[in-house]
Amino acid sequence: MPERDVDEGLDGPDRQLLDAVQREIPLTEEPWAEIGRGLGLSGEEVLARLRRLSEEGIVRKLGPVISARKVGLRAATLVAMKVPSRKLSEIVGIINGYDEVSHNYERDHIYNVWFTLTAPDRESLTHLLSEIHMRTGISEGDVLNLPTERLFKVRVNFNMGGR
Amino acid sequence: MEPQLDGRDVALLRATQDGIPLVPEPFRDIARVTGLSEDEVVTRLKRLKENGVIRRFGASINHRRVGIVANALVAWEVPQSRIEDVGTAFAGNERVTHCILRGTVPGRWTYNLFTVLHGRDRATVEGLVQEMSDSTGIANYLILFSTRQFKKTSNGRIVERAIAAVTGEVDRTLSI
Numbered sequence: 076m077p078e079r080d081v082d083e084g085l086d087g088p089d090r091q092l093l094d095a096v097q098r099e100i101p102l103t104e105e106p107w108a109e110i111g112r113g114l115g116l117s118g119e120e121v122l123a124r125l126r127r128l129s130e131e132g133i134v135r136k137l138g139p140v141i142s143a144r145k146v147g148l149r150a151a152t153l154v155a156m157k158v159p160s161r162k163l164s165e166i167v168g169i170i171n172g173y174d175e176v177s178h179n180y181e182r183d184h185i186y187n188v189w190f191t192l193t194a195p196d197r198e199s200l201t202h203l204l205s206e207i208h209m210r211t212g213i214s215e216g217d218v219l220n221l222p223t224e225r226l227f228k229v230r231v232n233f234n235m236g237g238r
Numbered sequence: 239m240e241p242q243l244d245g246r247d248v249a250l251l252r253a254t255q256d257g258i259p260l261v262p263e264p265f266r267d268i269a270r271v272t273g274l275s276e277d278e279v280v281t282r283l284k285r286l287k288e289n290g291v292i293r294r295f296g297a298s299i300n301h302r303r304v305g306i307v308a309n310a311l312v313a314w315e316v317p318q319s320r321i322e323d324v325g326t327a328f329a330g331n332e333r334v335t336h337c338i339l340r341g342t343v344p345g346r347w348t349y350n351l352f353t354v355l356h357g358r359d360r361a362t363v364e365g366l367v368q369e370m371s372d373s374t375g376i377a378n379y380l381i382l383f384s385t386r387q388f389k390k391t392s393n394g395r396i397v398e399r400a401i402a403a404v405t406g407e408v409d410r411t412l413s414i
Contacts, residue, residue: 096297102283126260133303136257139292145240171389181386219347227337228329
């Protein structure tokens, strides 16, 4: 289902604001005014724009991105599966039912389902994976388990061209 | 070492993980919800950011809504001796959002370095990947475009799960 592209409707201050708030929301009692100072906008205007961008579905949320590792979920892996198309929706339903699965995408490859799993340790990951094998009926030969060894970069902001 | 979190930190992460309210004084609302003072809310959030529990306190945007619709996971086969310099180079690329070294599956999967790239269309992303390949000399790679998003959670109930994994209780000091 294609989503309407609202990019054309963003003005210069919107773009600057999106770049700024993706970088950080200042942790102070008046964050909107502080953001506005850097952009030549009042705190009221910053808040009004953020409300509109949020209503338009461009801003999903303003808040913390929490490090799974730092709160004890030390093991993570990327799993790729070969799933026959007739079983796709059933199997995706099973996989998405796990809280341990944070992302799940269909990709253009013979391994067509790619999802990420996090758990307190490697043993828990192995246990989860064997349960997923059992419940989905996808055998190990049709699955790649690609555990995280080192994070070089994890970032989630997008340059909106506000500069 | 992982930072020590206490019950108040956990309450704060819970109260903010789905986003702060768009009101004139958002941290005053968070203070009301958690029973802390506004000052303590701000001080604790700053500390959680300093010790890395909060990786970033900011906006998450729906990039599909602003026309960034091509999303590729690129898997690279990088020789052991090149991992450090190639990983660092890819991570330094403004267009790369994720760069992660992963274990392989001997005999079945030899790609070890994964990057995530986004762009307005596939051709743009393919161009970026070509540049990355040219500048590092890593010629063996696979571009895996996403065709559907089945699930995407930002914090993925991380706080609840981390707590459950360790104690099943929140109202005391946790070393998690």
